[in-house]
Amino acid sequence: MKTRLIAMVTICDGMVVQSFSYKNYLPVGSPEIICENLSRWGADEIIISFIDRSKSNMGPNLKILEKISKNNMSTPLIYSGGISSEQNAIDIINSGADRVAIEAIVKKDNINLINRISSRIGSQALILSMTLFEKNNKLFKFNYIDGSSQLFSDFSEVIKLLNFSEILLIDKENEGSKNFNLNLVDLFLKNLDHRILVFGGIADSKLIKKLLLNQNIKAIVIGNSLNYKEIQISNIKKKFKSLFRQVDYE
Amino acid sequence: MSVAILKYSSCNVASLSNCLKLIKVKHYICNSAKDLELASVIILPGVGTFEGVIDEIKENSTYDVIKKKAKNGCKIVGLCVGMQILADTGSELISTRSKGLGLIGGHVQKMKNFHTGWNHLNSDSKSLKNLTKFCNKSFYFNHLNYIQLNDKKNMKMYSFNEEIKIPSVVINKNIFGFQFHPEKSQEIGRKLLEFCIKGNL
Numbered sequence: 001m002k003t004r005l006i007a008m009v010t011i012c013d014g015m016v017v018q019s020f021s022y023k024n025y026l027p028v029g030s031p032e033i034i035c036e037n038l039s040r041w042g043a044d045e046i047i048i049s050f051i052d053r054s055k056s057n058m059g060p061n062l063k064i065l066e067k068i069s070k071n072n073m074s075t076p077l078i079y080s081g082g083i084s085s086e087q088n089a090i091d092i093i094n095s096g097a098d099r100v101a102i103e104a105i106v107k108k109d110n111i112n113l114i115n116r117i118s119s120r121i122g123s124q125a126l127i128l129s130m131t132l133f134e135k136n137n138k139l140f141k142f143n144y145i146d147g148s149s150q151l152f153s154d155f156s157e158v159i160k161l162l163n164f165s166e167i168l169l170i171d172k173e174n175e176g177s178k179n180f181n182l183n184l185v186d187l188f189l190k191n192l193d194h195r196i197l198v199f200g201g202i203a204d205s206k207l208i209k210k211l212l213l214n215q216n217i218k219a220i221v222i223g224n225s226l227n228y229k230e231i232q233i234s235n236i237k238k239k240f241k242s243l244f245r246q247v248d249y250e
Numbered sequence: 251m252s253v254a255i256l257k258y259s260s261c262n263v264a265s266l267s268n269c270l271k272l273i274k275v276k277h278y279i280c281n282s283a284k285d286l287e288l289a290s291v292i293i294l295p296g297v298g299t300f301e302g303v304i305d306e307i308k309e310n311s312t313y314d315v316i317k318k319k320a321k322n323g324c325k326i327v328g329l330c331v332g333m334q335i336l337a338d339t340g341s342e343l344i345s346t347r348s349k350g351l352g353l354i355g356g357h358v359q360k361m362k363n364f365h366t367g368w369n370h371l372n373s374d375s376k377s378l379k380n381l382t383k384f385c386n387k388s389f390y391f392n393h394l395n396y397i398q399l400n401d402k403k404n405m406k407m408y409s410f411n412e413e414i415k416i417p418s419v420v421i422n423k424n425i426f427g428f429q430f431h432p433e434k435s436q437e438i439g440r441k442l443l444e445f446c447i448k449g450n451l
């Protein structure tokens with residue numbers, strides 16, 4: 001199975017934004033138009049990440065999801081943001097997403113919630129998302145809702161109790177840049193042998209090449225840089241022709 | 251032709267409905283035995299768990315309608331978990347075997363690793379007809395369980411997840427099972443679904 005090239009669409013206040021370390025945002029355009037383009041250009045999956053929904057307890061944005069799904073969308077959609085119940089996850093799948101990504105926050109309730117969601121939609125449809133950073137060669141997990149952080153090693157045992165398919169590993173410090181921290185992957189895999197999707201500061205070909213060598217990395221997730229250039233997805237796929245899927249036309 | 255998508259609580263009904271609109275297939279979405287009776291083609295969508303979906307369709311009495319209509323020649327199309335529930339038995343959430351629809355002889359069981367992403371279809375079958383054009387094309391898979399078939403003769407196409415040969419297209423007369431998601435496999439997936447529903451496979 002070839003490594004997937006996933007497009008990340010970050011949505012804030014109903015608009016797609018270019019994000020810089022989840023601190024600063026620049027508006028890019030309409031979610032449905034951008035997702036339609038990414039689908040047409042041959043993304044293997046598309047993550048739509050609503051970054052303002054969990055913090056503000058607003059629940060999932062089903063209205064925008066439905067609009068995206070109805071707009072000529074035939075690429076698998078992964079939804080993230082504002083999920084706090086089983087029903088939220090079911091509504092998201094019913095509204096046009098194929099998988100959901102839920103933030104791994106260390107709370108007993110959250111562990112139960114993740115496993116309950118998994119038993120309803122299937123573990124294959126559930127992705128665990130975590131925002132990580134490195135400090136003094138140690139790995140920390142960042143809780144973007146309350147701004148706290150904790151040592152990842154304290155958390156890795158909890159993850160083993162959860163039923164899900166893949167982990168979306170987000171580089172907190174480099175999101176919006178071009179310098180994804182490769183050391184995050186090494187430190188992560190020392191704690192946990194799992195299938196991972198990597199995101200945050202990935203645009204450079206040399207970096208992509210290094211990431212593609214890692215067997216645990218099942219997908220490379222790219223955000224900002226895919227939104228600007230029409231041929232960026234096919235350029236990346238052509239550059240690593242044997243490693244990424246080439247789009248099949250009838 | 252009256253195409254029904256059976257809606258169960260966990261399924262990706264919107265994805266499938268949108269895909270059918272793109273290929274200009276008129277359809278309706280239902281979850282009652284009465285509405286399902288009117289269908290000449292029944293599509294069982296993907297996303298969910300074997301036991302979860304079976305329990306739900308037993309509860310709303312569509313289980314018996316699907317079985318009866320399949321026996322009378324109605325085309326039944328199962329996608330992903332919708333294909334898996336066509337099997338005799340399955341054990342996804344619990345270790346004991348739960349009864350499926352019994353329209354494909356076999357048992358649904360877990361693999362060691364997830365099969366997620368785009369994989370191509372292979373075939374050894376000589377009776378492929380229009381399926382030939384889909385050989386070596388990539389489709390979107392996302393599952394942990396698969397049907398271990400009793401009789402391999404209905405396995406028209408397969409894929410590999412590591413060492414496991416996964417029945418990916420299973421056809422037995424009016425019963426069609428796709429382990430992948432044609433509705434989410436871009437242009438080639440839409441074409442396959444169109445061929446299947448419009449009777450060209």
